Amino acid sequence: MSEANPIELKLSVSEFNQLSAERMPFAQQMGLELESITTSGVTMRAVYSEAFLRPGGTVSGPIMMALADAAMYALVLSRIGPVELAVTTNLSINFLSRPLPGDIIAQARLLKLGKRLAVGEVSLYSDGGSGGTERAIDAPVAHVTATYSIPPRSI
Amino acid sequence: MSEANPIELKLSVSEFNQLSAERMPFAQQMGLELESITTSGVTMRAVYSEAFLRPGGTVSGPIMMALADAAMYALVLSRIGPVELAVTTNLSINFLSRPLPGDIIAQARLLKLGKRLAVGEVSLYSDGGSGGTERAIDAPVAHVTATYSIPPRSI
Amino acid sequence: MSEANPIELKLSVSEFNQLSAERMPFAQQMGLELESITTSGVTMRAVYSEAFLRPGGTVSGPIMMALADAAMYALVLSRIGPVELAVTTNLSINFLSRPLPGDIIAQARLLKLGKRLAVGEVSLYSDGGSGGTERAIDAPVAHVTATYSIPPRSI
Amino acid sequence: MSEANPIELKLSVSEFNQLSAERMPFAQQMGLELESITTSGVTMRAVYSEAFLRPGGTVSGPIMMALADAAMYALVLSRIGPVELAVTTNLSINFLSRPLPGDIIAQARLLKLGKRLAVGEVSLYSDGGSGGTERAIDAPVAHVTATYSIPPRSI
DSSP states (O other), rough: OOOOOOOOOOOOOHHHHHHHHHHHHHHHHEEEEEEETTTTTEEEEEEEGGGGGETTTTEHHHHHHHHHHHHHHHHHHHHOOOOOOEEEEEEEEEOOSSOOEEEEEEEEEEEEEEESSSEEEEEEEOOOOTTTTTTSSOOOOEEEEEEEEOOOOOO | OOOOOOOOOOOOHHHHHHHHHHHHHHHTTTTTTEEEETTTTTEEEEEEOOOEEEEETOOOOOHHHHHEEEEEEEEHHHOOSSSTTEEEEEEEEEOOOOOOSSSSEEEEEEEOOOOEEEEEEEEEEOOOOTTTGGGGGGGOOOOEEEEEEOOOOOO | OOOOSSSOOHHHHHHHHHHHHHOOHHEEEEEEEEEEEEEEEEEEEOOOOOOGGETEEOOOHHHHHHHHHHHHHHHHHHHOOOOOOOEEEEEEEEEOOOOOOEEEEEEEEEEEEESSSSEEEEEEEEOOOSTTTTTGGSSOOOEEEEEEEOOOOOO | OSSSSOOOOOHHHHHHHHHHEEEEEHHHHHHHHHEEETTTEEEEOOOOGGGGEEETOOOOOHHHHHHHHHHHHHHHHHOOOOOOOOOEEEEEEEEEEEOOOEEEEEEEEEEOOSSSSEEEEEEEEEEETTTTTTTSSOOOOOOEEEEEOOOOOOO
């Protein structure tokens, strides 16, 4: 995004992880951990457990959808502050390859931040035990676009 | 769908629920239960638990996405048989209203069943403690379209 | 949609077709004609011309996307009145089969009408010279979901 | 995409523009012109005419959808060769801002090239009379993901 003003981050990694621990039980069940928030986006990890598996021995789609949605939520809150009622209005995912058992990493960035809607895209990568250092050159296992509705803010 | 031949159901409710119990741990965590398979579609329920909640006190989006995806999987398998490697290639969800705490019901039907791709739509309804008898007249809380890729079948 | 209040139609077929004739030149190029507006939805037709064709001899996707988008626009305006700046924020289309040369019919209905967003679905049918009487039993050639943003209304 | 083998381009800009001129009349009506094909993607332009306008004085959505779809078609053919019956199975567009009258530029790149499906994303930019040199730093006016089905190839 081209923006005239510098981006101000309004939520820290620890603040989001605390919100998640207290108020997002499914995120805890799925092992979702926010890793970083920067002016260019956020990175979130789903720490692998056997509960991720689906028939065929690959990571299930719902894990990837939950990870992408939570990463977008963190991204939006990092820009508008901890507005709990920011909600997803639309999410579209393309599954590109079947991830082997292992962590999944989400990298989310904004395409638009308006007054009423925020739109972003999330690329998901498999981090199959390699320690993650190689993932930057890997192809994504899934790609997501999502729209969040931003509630009217009181003054 | 208009079809020259009568639809043959190739999977029963109990067969799917057994597959789910053995091979889809996240479906168990989320309380997903297939209720019916007919020639016009399938109905699946997500049995409410507090783990469904997200900030704001409504049911989280990932629960609804997981339910819709699993309902589509059951629907596709009911038409092609227990082909484990049928996988989602695309899923798009529109969230329409914020469901209060309670079960979520998915009704899935096919838009297309081809040799390589199956496309369906899923309407999600809130079943907030009313016992479900009134849900038919309620508006959906979310709407999903999804595409499954059908692997080549050996003969 | 279940609605407590009866639906009031705020735009007529002739009013929309006049708006289209005056302000939507691409709709004229593509032969888009609104056929009906009712409380359950709208029906719009794309009158076939050879300009619809794409390689392979079938109707091109962009014709179907334009038809679906215009049908949704007519549907939204029929509910909120002639608010020109109602704009699409998201449109997702699944192409289900390849329509032979001929008219395409769109049937659009609302899934949600909120203050800020309207969500609908559009089923597209091929009307390949059969006069249209049989289309109700045919399978759709494409399926669309779309979201419109409704501008704040002055009082 | 990470690929072991170097990408071989199987279609030139002039070959695509000839195909378009002969077989894609709507692309001609809309002034679509392929500008470049490289190993990282393709760039296509919709040359502005007044037929682009919609109520409100901005460029209509169907023009942007047609441009994105045609750019993806050129991109897929550049990788698999002139296979006419490669067809879109799914296209999802997010409209991000309202483009003023002027050319629209599409930049398309592949997310996946499989045997049966190709998935890509397209960013659309307004080129409103500025000559295009500044567009790289501008925000996109729309973002598209699309899936193409690749027909089985004879040997």
